[in-house]
Amino acid sequence: MHTRTFRNRHGRGLRGPLLPTGVPRHASRRKIFDRAVLEAYSPLYGIYQKELKNLDIAVDTIPRMRLSADLAVLPDEITADGPVPLGRVIPPAIDTKGNPTRARIVIFRMPIEQRITSSVERHELLTHVLTSLVANYLNIDPRDIDPGFQDL
Template identity: 65%
Template sequence: MSSTRVPHGDPSSPLHTHPARNRHGRGARGPLLPVGVPRYTTRSAHFDQLVIDAYAPLHNAYFRELAGVDLAVDTIPRMRLSPDMTVFPDEIIADGPVPLGRVLQAGVDRRGNPTRARFVVFRMPIEQRAATTEERSELVTWVLTALVANYLNLDARTIDPDFPW
């Protein structure tokens, strides 16, 4: 009888059958779906799709005015802000001292190339303020409505009569 030794915990081994440990009763560790399956998406991909879904009705309603505007999602606000700043400029949509979104006007970059206007939504501040998917969706819609209203120089209630601001 021949025995083959397999190093303990070698995931490339065909004999590796150790399930992920649940040491403290906190549930499964790791992704629920394997990375290779079509339904697997990351949290940031879910958020990106949420932003696209919330922006689509605004873009369709003001198609001609927003044709030259790009939409972007950034993880955190990357701006130089003064710590004693209590009032943000109009192009920054914030919840208290934390920016949630920003309008970047068209201009010229460092190399002299023209840039398009851009709406930037900040993912982490929005996710930290929303406990449920529904709250997150409402907050993203609120931020995008405020950004579009600022860009078009309109009152946000003109775009959405139920706007809470």
């Protein structure tokens, strides 16, 4: 049996994904981003392992928070590019059932992906956002973690 390859309707390439979704090498954009977050976070965790052991890292697609429209400056626990939140620190609290929750850093995938054009830029922006959020969580200046740190 001969397998026929189809080209797209403009004749410029194969139809469909390069790798089928069932093969191990296939990675969705979400998985690639999650891996990039962990790669950017691991040096910080290596330095502050003892202080960060009770901190969770999460990725959300978009910011899901209610901010006042007249808010000129975002709170310190939110790292943003202008008015757009890129990540935030959620302190430990008590959930609706009365159970304690752990502190968490949430990275917002879509706002970050819209600001990058390459994997190098993604790594630099994630490193910047995570450095800012870890510094906020540890209540230290981001320049104590990275002397070359500059605000966005």
